Amino acid sequence: MLDIAEELNRWFEEGRDFAVATVVAVDGSAPRGPGAALAVDGHGTAIGSVSGGCVEGAVYDLCVQALQDGRTVRERFGYGDEDAFAVGLTCGGVLDVLVTPVRGDAPVLRAGVSAAVRGETSALVRVARGPDELLGGALLVHPDGSYEGSLDGDPELDRTAAAEARALLDTGRTGSVELAEDGSRCPDGVTVFVESKVPPPRLIVFGAVDFATALVRVGKFLGYHVTVCDARPVFTTRLRFPEADDLVVDWPHRYLRRTVTDERTVLCVLTHDAKFDVPLLEAALRLPVAYVGAMGSRRTHDDRERRLREAGLTRGELDRLRSPIGLDLGARTPEETALSIAAEIVAARRAGTGLPLTGSGTPIHPDADGRKERDDRSRAAA
Structure with a gap:
């Protein structure tokens, strides 16, 4: 959501309720990467983009639904998914989108957005996968490792998530980290999404x-x-x-x-x-x-x-x-x-070649680590 921090900061100042959809994972070729965001307020006004047009309509509807029922949800759109194909994701990739309703002050999210607008270095951490009761938790992590907010009220989980977020913040990276509910790293536990905001290069x-x-x-x-x-x-x-x-x-x-x-x-x-x-x-x-x-x-x-x-x-x-x-x-x-x-x-x-894409037969988009992903689906990207 820090991708559209300036607009969201105005919405916070105006007291608007809104829902924000954030790309939390990308597999294969996709127009936009993790951290790309789209938000919809209570009047139906939309800002931002998660896919450059491919699935905007479907994500817009998810935001409207989140505003109505107050539930945070994670949805996947992929080339092999008939519903996703119907709404237009034909680039050969898969997007995981976290949709979060924001009502009232939401102090941690507001503080993260405000810090981003001021150009301060910080990382916003949200639960992207885990038990339903954890979805919606948030931390704001500062460069010295201190943090505000909580994911679920468990100090150990918060400390571990903050430490992982600080590691990503040190390199200016945005991405997902897998944690166990007891705070240790574990692929079967809780996944948090870390949005790092650093001064521009x-x-x-x-x-x-x-x-x-x-x-x-x-x-x-x-x-x-x-x-x-x-x-x-x-x-x-x-x-x-x-x-x-x-x-x-x-x-x-x-x-x-x-x-x-x-x-x-x-x-x-x-x-x-x-x-x-x-x-x-x-x-x-x-x-x-x-x-x-x-x-x-x-x-x-x-x-x-x-x-x-x-x-x-x-x-x-x-x-x-x-x-x-x-x-x-x-x-x-x-x-x-x-x-x-x-x-x-x-x-x-x-890590681009500088060569024309026409006739190259190589993937258009690199993976999350900046390497060109050798995937047959990506070769068919348009």
Whole structure:
């Protein structure tokens, strides 16, 4: 439900009753992953999506029913299910959807939604499978392991669920964890669904050039917190980069060494000037970040790589560099170039090949761990 936190926060503030459907498990190919949500209020207003259109109508009806009877239910929609096929899930996958009625204040759920809107790191835990009396329980887990709420009033189960949720929160993952009712891990016990909410990943664009203007727009569209850094104040202005979250006037390598990065951070070096590029890339390629790309011709790349070798970078470190930056789309304009860079970033993040799907015969969607699932049903996905 954190997928639609901003809208749900408004509904909480307005005192609306609603039901929220959340994808808690995916098997095979599916348009959206765990955490995707759709909500319906007492007036029939709907927000969000669980399947990109495939089963929205059926899930909408489940939400209306949950509002009427007050029951939390879990439903499965799959290719082999005649009812599910009838409502349109023809992508070859299976979705498990948890439908929860929310009436009144619902303090734990409201606190989780509010924390997500404020950009705070937290994990919302709900029972996704287990005895009927457990469905509807919730915990809000904080980064230090503390939590509020309860799944069923059992402190041991709550402590175990909170510990498992914290492990997922540490890596920013959303997914299901199986627990026994006595609190130990057990595949025949209770399944909890953990929605992790972490700050958006960072995209740092070095070089306040025309290509950077377009890349900032695409980065914001993809959900990144975007920073533009350049040593030249005349170019690093809000007028040129109105959509950037941060503008930094500093030497790129100096800024990179003092700012915070993590394994989700994307670094795009668009300066294509050796005096900026080499010290910057020398630092960047030794950081545990998700992506490092640098703009320039192949001749520029060869010269830059030579300078980096002379600076002491290893072959393994140099192999992390995406240069020339972007996929081969035949891009010419700044907007087309930004699209090619963004496509390479997504492919690197999602383990994609960058090849056309037409005629590839490979699954469209990866499994929950980011690997391409080799399933005949997925090969038939449309």
